[in-house]
Amino acid sequence: MMKEVDQMASVASPKSVFRRLLKYLSPHRGLLTLAFVLLAIGTVADVLGPVLIQRFIDNYLTPKHFPILPLVLLAAGYLLMQVASAGLNFVQLVMFQNAALKMIQTLRIEVFGKVQRLGLAFFDRTPTGVLVSRITNDTEAIKDFYVTVLSTYVKDAMMLVGIFAAMFFLDLRLALFCVVLAPLIVVTMVLYRKWSSRVFHQARRKLSQLNAKLNESLQGMYLIQAMRQQERLRREFSAVNQEFQAARLRNIQINSLMLRPLIDVLYFAALVVIIYFFGFQSFHRIIDIGVLYAFVNYLERFFEPVNQMMQQLNVFQQAMVASERVFQLLDQTLYAPTQKLESAGDDRGTAAAAPVITSGKVSFDNVSFSYDGETEVLKNISFTAYKGQTVALVGHTGSGKSSIVNLLMRFYPVVQGQIAIDDIPLDSYSDDELRSKVGLVLQDPFLFVGDIAHNIRLGSHRIGDEEVVNAARFVQADTFIEKLPHGYTEPVRERGSTLSAGQRQLISFARTMAIQPKILVLDEATASVDTETEEAIQIALEKMRRGRTTIAIAHRLSTIQDADLILVLHHGEIVERGTHQELLAEKGLYHKMYLLQQGGREAVQM
Template sequence: MQHKDQVLTNKEQRTILKRLLSYTKNHIKSLLVAFFLLIVATAAELVGPILIKIFIDDYLTPRQFPFEPLLWLAIFYIGLHLSSVVINYFQAYMFQKISLKLVQELRVDVFTNVERQGLKFFDQTPAGALISRITNDTESIKEFYLTVLANFVQNILFLIGIFIAMFYLNPTLALFCIVLLPLIFGLMQWYRKISSRLYADMSEKLSVLNSKMNETIQGMSIVQMFRQERRLRKEFSEVNEEHLQAGMKTMKLDGLLLRPAVDLISIMALILILSFFGITSFIGPVEIGVLYAFVNYIDRFFEPVNQMMMRLSLFQQAIVSGGRVFKLMDYKEYAPLQQGEYSPSIHNGEIEFKDVSFSYDGKSDVLRNISFTVKNGETVALVGHTGSGKSSIINVLMRFYELDRGQITIDGQPLETFSNKELRENIGLVLQDPFLYTGTISSNIRLNRDHLTDQQLKDAAQFVRANEFIEKLPNTYQAEVTERGSTFSSGQRQLLSFARTIVSNPKVLILDEATANVDTETEEAIQDTLKRMANGRTTIAIAHRLSTIKDADQIIVLHKGEIMEKGTHMELLQLKGLYHKMYLLQKGAELEQAQL
């Protein structure tokens, strides 16, 4: 996935705006009520200067002050203002409530689409960039719904009302004032064109900043161990400086093209009005009330223009952020899905690879013509040097990635015909680096599988001997688990991961160097457990320590994505090939370590 943001064309910006507005269709009734209140409040504000004009021209200028008409005029004027305040409160509340709901829906949609992506997507996408789009960019979009949309609608209505009032007072002067509209519209278009590029650059720099921060925090132990704080601080400062400079460019643009430019146009408008009334005064009398109303309306005219111009920056940020979010929502490299209508079930768990080839990038094969069979109750071990393709075999068997060529079957049925639910429920996977969630030990073993009882959780923990450390904790199975289980040892995290897998009683068990982070004593206990677990189950184990797979029914030796040797432990030793060399190297290392 490409992460560098490009400048949006006018057509693309219009498309994004339409998509943002499409989220309002489920709230159309509430929006209509809010817009009605907005119109009423706007009308109440617009009538005010006309009432003042009536007071000046009909009562103040001729010096006539009848009590009852003036009292009703004052009551009407005050009542309008009070009602405007109350109505504005309710319409603002409704707009804000709708806005928050719209952003909530948008965030759920984008997060849902991210969850549907295949692992290839996450291999290519920095976590910080994803977090930035789901949080920062949707926050910018929130301002569009919360601040920009209601403000633009209100001010456009206000401007229309002002021109209606101005035509009512003096049609000739109102026509002169219409000349101001193309100037303001042109200024807005010019600002949008320039700011689009600047805000895209600023958003991109923020994504890079988040990615750098996320990467540093995730690898803080390595950072401190190799004393990389100064280097990373320097890199972070450089990225932060780039983000600052991008922000300064937008501020300079806002400072030049927003209020100052509008204020200049407003001064020109005021000069136009005063000149018109000045010239008119040589021909005939000038109504002071009309002059006051026009000056008041011009002042009120430019206030909403200023508000819209000031919010153009928020609007442009929302459009840029919307483009980034929708690009993520439109990305469709989904995890492999079930093919065909027939949904077979896994009964025995017999697995067969038939000439399987696979590549992550579509160019270089990491697996080439892999063929082997694992029967029910058998244990097959995969061994080989780093990069030989062991984990890739697991990835395609779990259907995290689509095959390029060949076929994998379970119980004689093609892998792609099984539903993901069937595969996940019947294939248990234990990884070398277990991932624990914030919560409790119980919730980490259960993983929201509500049908599992507390006794089943305890039985699973006892089966893998995780209960030995769990029951020593103050709250046992309700003990708190911090982020990634950082308060537990590597071995304890692995045991919890093991219990999480065993509790579902899978028919196929996959161990990706599952005992690599467990001490020797615990490993021996787990090996005993594995023998019992393997009874009646298909087991595939990736092993680094060859001593742990001596009793496997079949050992497959991989090298550069190809099967080099197959056989039992003794058969492979007798071949005196790659496995024999690996075994001797490990034996020598173990002896040397024992002597030390």
């Protein structure tokens, strides 16, 4: 069963999470202040309604005194207050929620931007579905906090203050009794938060696991159907779904006990006390019916905001748990190694010019590397590739070929040893400089939704239509592109599913050549291409390598026989180096690999 990996920084406390959420209000202080003022005015208008009705009952209805002008003014005042309350509440609600939507938009962009900057080590440890859940489900829960919870709490808090003021105005003793109810309500809220927090955390974890399992199943659908694994995946998904349902059921049970039912009990108890108080007073003196009506009305109005606040506690608690998970992601420190360069780049801009890659000379000096900090996948790697040279990396699976490329591309930080380009440490180059001068062609090319030209240009405004066509022509991709119904504007679906593997690879070649790199990194670039297309691509590769430093990972030794230097890796170490002919003459590991691929009859002991 896939479990969420907790490699993220912890948040100090719920209070710090809440304060951090409130910080997102700062850019909208002006709009929110105006909304609060309108809310206060609307609340005053709403609270004064029962007072006017009390005056009508006690001053006019009970004594049966009905002067026209005072009654008209009283009715007009009541109607005006109700209209003002409704109108002002509508305007402030729209203003407040407009600010809330802007805040959550800012947060979502911040979270997405943070994920783009995280290093590959983070993605190695964290399932994709978990990240999707945090960016979508968790930020949606935070949106509910801003849009519904916060506005409801502010509105209802103002309403409670107004109701208390009106109660003290009508009768001090009954108002003090209602004040006694406040601690009971607060205790109920605190207990609810304490008991529900664990349940919400569990539910969120299970939801993340559901997303992770769903993402894994969709991405591996070909293999699942080919290997007839549908029933196994269904059972695993059903098990996680059952655990999620159980967590949600516990949440419902807590809500059913501690939200409206418990508050309703307090309301009816308070109503009984008020009726008893006025009934007892009626034995000794005449009571004001208007005051009784106003108090019963205010009591109902008092508990209605409390009920709304209690109902929103469910949403609030989910939002707090979701916020903690999102802030954990925002506080993640597993940055891509390039990020420290971006922050330092401004300082270098004022003190000294940032280095620029000119010739493209690449050198590794005693580089060792481990993904987990324990097992070394590279051990004392040293070599130099000069401008115009091709250095090929060969070896069995797990020998460290891709790790060398990952370090050169700065996907992972160099901890031991040094990598230099043009004799300048790799860390000294800015992210833009490195990415614009090092071209990477992967074994499995990735295409984005859009069109052919978009996938070659990748949003770069520096690459015009002419450069796109020239890059495609350079790698001989123009032959099939121009045969497509829409040519370079032919739509590309997710991951280029409507194109063949060879066509996707040719587009990735054109994408690389469009930036005119100084260094070319090839990760078995012809592995997904048929034999006929491979011959054309080999011609393109020869043109691409000309005048550039090329680092090529090769599984088929026939594709790198003309390399200037071949490095043979075994268990993370360079065990042989030389040209194709030199390595064959040594009759070592490379010779055995070559014989295996050529179908040699000699006995080979690996």
